[in-house]
Amino acid sequence: MPEIGSALREARMRERIDVSEIEAKTKIRAKYLRALENEEWGLLPGPTFVKSFLRTYAQALGLDGKALVEEYRLHHERPSEGMLEPIVSSSARNRGRGRPGGGRSGGDPGPSRGYIVAVGSIVAVIVLLIVLLATGGSSKKPSAAKRATTKTSTTKKHSALASGTAAKPSAGIVTLSLTPTAAVYVCLLGDNGRKLIPGEELQAGQSTATYHAKRFEITLGNNAVTLYVDGRVRPVPASSSAIGYSITKARGRHTLAPAQQPTCK
16 A cells, blocks of 8 residues: 555645645645645644544545555554553562572572562553553554454445445546535435435535535536535536536536426425
């Protein structure tokens, strides 16, 4: 798998998207986006933010955010290397003193049971601290089998959503999201006439999910909305009547005649 930063940068440049466009879409500051592309983890607020930013940035580019986050966890998220030394009482340290070489005489019964229990408790605490540091204070990373089960469950769940999210866009798949600037009626159909937005009035600032399909058909009640097609901003020109488009990878955005516009009825 390519390096995380290279994967992000190549995907963005392949789509010819400027960092400022990603900043406006994801609300992540441009300096953090560049830090992700350059893998300058020290410039980011912390591991939790790194994983959140990675997931959001990858989804904006149509990449598998979960895979990039897992790559970061495996290769860049490290537990603290500081190891705590067991605390030994002064009396225990002095037990071996007073004899040549610090050794015990033949009659020395050795460490008491209380001492062994105390040391064992300290070791248990150290192990617990190491586990917490290695997992960032949360539960342990799931095993390979559990990760595979979770990934399968997530894939099934996503396939039931209107967006139809995929790890990698298939050939001919186009992405679409909408951000209204004022109240606007929207009827959006995906492949096979699937109703993604079934004739609803969206309000200003009510951004939609990112949908995936080979072909979209959309009717807009007015031009108070910005379309994001494959991550690129596509403003809608003013019109005195409803506006309709057909959107595909090959033809891009194509205007529909009034009789061809979907109605979601």
